[in-house]
Amino acid sequence: MHRQQSGRARATRETLYQLGNSLEAANDGTLDLMKATADLAFAPSGEAWKWLLTQGASTREVNGTTIATGGMASAVARGIGFLGELAQGRSVSDAAERSATNAVTLGSGLIVSATEIEACGRHEAHELGHVEQAKHFGPFYLLAYLATITGSHDSHPAEINANRQAGLNSDGSAPKGWKNPWVGCK
Numbered sequence: 001m002h003r004q005q006s007g008r009a010r011a012t013r014e015t016l017y018q019l020g021n022s023l024e025a026a027n028d029g030t031l032d033l034m035k036a037t038a039d040l041a042f043a044p045s046g047e048a049w050k051w052l053l054t055q056g057a058s059t060r061e062v063n064g065t066t067i068a069t070g071g072m073a074s075a076v077a078r079g080i081g082f083l084g085e086l087a088q089g090r091s092v093s094d095a096a097e098r099s100a101t102n103a104v105t106l107g108s109g110l111i112v113s114a115t116e117i118e119a120c121g122r123h124e125a126h127e128l129g130h131v132e133q134a135k136h137f138g139p140f141y142l143l144a145y146l147a148t149i150t151g152s153h154d155s156h157p158a159e160i161n162a163n164r165q166a167g168l169n170s171d172g173s174a175p176k177g178w179k180n181p182w183v184g185c186k
């Protein structure tokens with residue numbers, strides 16, 4: 001048991017080390033990815049992922065949640081969006097276009113976005129609805145999201161719920177006189 005675990009840990013470490021090296025090469029060697037991979041291999045935690053995903057990104061804080069745009073954050077947001085669009089049957093060019101402005105709430109502490117999200121706007125309010133879900137589900141938030149994927153993105157129960165929590169209509173449009181309900185927005 002102990003032997004198996006240490007073997008797996010070593011394999012994970014080596015894989016992450018290789019991933020780190022290729023990412024580092026792709027980023028002009030400016031990133032301390034050795035540290036990130038070590039953190040990820042030995043102490044898997046939200047903080048290590050957050051550190052990695054905010055490299056090269058500009059960040060701002062809303063209600064204790066970091067919104068990261070640019071760098072790794074944009075790449076991840078676009079990548080996840082792209083796969084999601086393909087899974088819904090869109091063509092590669094359509095999927096690329098639609099994911100160019102995608103944002104994803106990865107947990108209660110981090111939203112990654114391909115492009116700037118307007119402060120206190122509809123999109124930000126929607127993502128903060130996902131943050132509430134992440135607080136509720138904890139580490140199972142993303143799993144819960146994946147497990148309940150039905151057909152289209154907009155009919156996903158978590159999307160409808162995020163819109164409702166943001167005070168938006170279930171399709172994400174704003175009712176007349178809508179105001180962003182989250183703290184700090186007037």
Ligand SMILES: [Zn+2]
Pocket residue numbers: 126127130158159162
């Ligand atoms: Zn959403």
